[in-house]
Amino acid sequence: MSNIIAEVDVLVIGGGTAGPMAAVKAKERNPAAKVMLLEKAHVKRSGAISMGMDGLNNAVIPGHATPEQYVKEITIANDGIVNQKTVMAYARESFNMINQLDRWGVKFEKDETGDYAVRKVHHMGTYVLPMPEGHHMKKVLYRQLKKARVEITNRYMATRLLLDEQGAVAGAMVLDTREGTFGVIRAKAVILSTGAAGRLGLPSSGYLFGTYENPTNAGDGYALAYHAGAELSGIECYQINPLIKDYNGPACAYVTGPFGGYTANSKGERFIECDYWSGQMMLEFYRELEGGNGPVFLKLDHLAEETISTIEHILHTNERPSRGRFHKGRNMNYRSGMVEMHISEIGLCSGHSASGVWVDEHAATTVPGLYAAGDLACVPHNYMLGAFVYGKFAGESAADYATGRTHAPVDEGQVARESVRVLGPLNNPDGVTPSQVEYKLRRFVNDYLQPPKVTRKMEIGLDRFAEIGADLPFMSATNPHELMRAMEVHFIRDCAEMAARASLYRTESRWGLYHYRVEYPERNDADWFCHAQLKKNDAGDMTCFKRPIEPYLVTLDEHEKDAYNRMRIVKQAAVA
């Protein structure tokens, strides 16, 4: 019989940003519901914002922006491929969520009259709200979790979702990463909020854990959703970010831009009009990096001392506070030189681009009872505030779904198979270590998937990923920690295959560098103005198919449609 660890109404998997919000809102919706928050690390300091965040990138605040303007901006930034309903649902709830966080004690920047001090960073509208004291974000969330009496289970990872006979979600199979024991949590509804697939590409430093994303976000939720039969969307629209070279964290242009800092080439000249992260911006960044004017830098040395001190205070206390000691080690000072930049390894993340688990405007996936929110849920450019808003939607939807339902019977066959897969590495004393398999896998991801994308390379990549798939049962783990890493290698391999297949499927170029296919360099709206979906079919194979784009709620003016394709400053000759 299965080792049943808990029976709950709503199980939230992932306690970073969206997860705590989902758990609190599920509990608010139905105080009688049993809500469990499962976290691979510890909820106090987990996820992408473990050290806080320096601002909101997508605040839709009356007087500064309207939901319609925001939907338009994201539609254009994402080259038209959006389900506007989901973006609009976010935009309409954005201001309420900011006020909610403000009441909870999050400190936003305000002007002398007490209004939110919003800044312009995007190409068209004004949506950036700084949080100079944003390092306390996790503490604020933790307090709310305790207040709402959410049951928190730390140091557990979900390895697969449990399904009932009809294919609806019935819970999750989990591994205690401290004890190495395997068990089942029965749940009437499950919310995935496990963040990005951040350990997909290998950073150019070669250091496995020197990633842009918190490396504990290994793409768990992408693989969990896939194996449960959920649709994923836009996986070919990779996440690639401009980062401080070697340190591999953001510089961060959103913070420095409003103070007068900007991205420059080796001559100290601007070459892009807008530092907002989009695929089109990344393509210009890539061209400059590889061209004669490279490399690329963040330029601050022209700013006044007090401005630089303010920037330093924000950058060295929030999000990635070790930036300061990295610069010190390189004798780098914002006052006297430019910061060398580079582009990140590839990842999957809808928080920044559009690669994620397909959800509707209620955070529902295509699997009954399964919801998703945050970086892994496909609502383009959703960022932290989008994670909170969709966390709220997911919590409320899941609480409603669970009400009046009973637990589905546990399918012992599923549990037995999964138990063998998960515990296998403990019985292979002579196998390969998870870190060796991971290094090789992620090096292949760089070799074969990093844009510009080449068809034959991606096909070879698929062969290599299949070979690594055959190696996985022979990994060796000597303790629960290594076993957790071994299971993450399974997730990373699944994400690598998804990235390759989705990229091969869309035979055009779109989203700048994110999906730049050398053999199909042009955008082809006639054939590809649609979502490209990916799922496991009934035979167990990975398949791709088209999903039409629903009629827009907000129409675009002709002259606006390619605004994000005019990134390069025109005084320079266009680079082919």
Next chain:
Amino acid sequence: MPMTLNRVAVPVIVDQEKCIAGKGCTVCVDVCPLDLLAIDLLKGKAYMRYDECWYCLPCETDCPTQAIRVDIPYLLR
């Protein structure tokens, strides 16, 4: 398959004088998002057990006795 141990310099340094793990403190072990730290039960001190650091700093920031220093990993420094 025969195994070997590769020596690496770790980025999380614990001040043996200041660390109070022997008195039951486990703050740094609790907050590490990657679960890399452990308590040496014989010495009663925290130490870095796995070289998988994201140099994110919760261990250093949350330590009640300021016993921890996080360096940038050598490969990135």
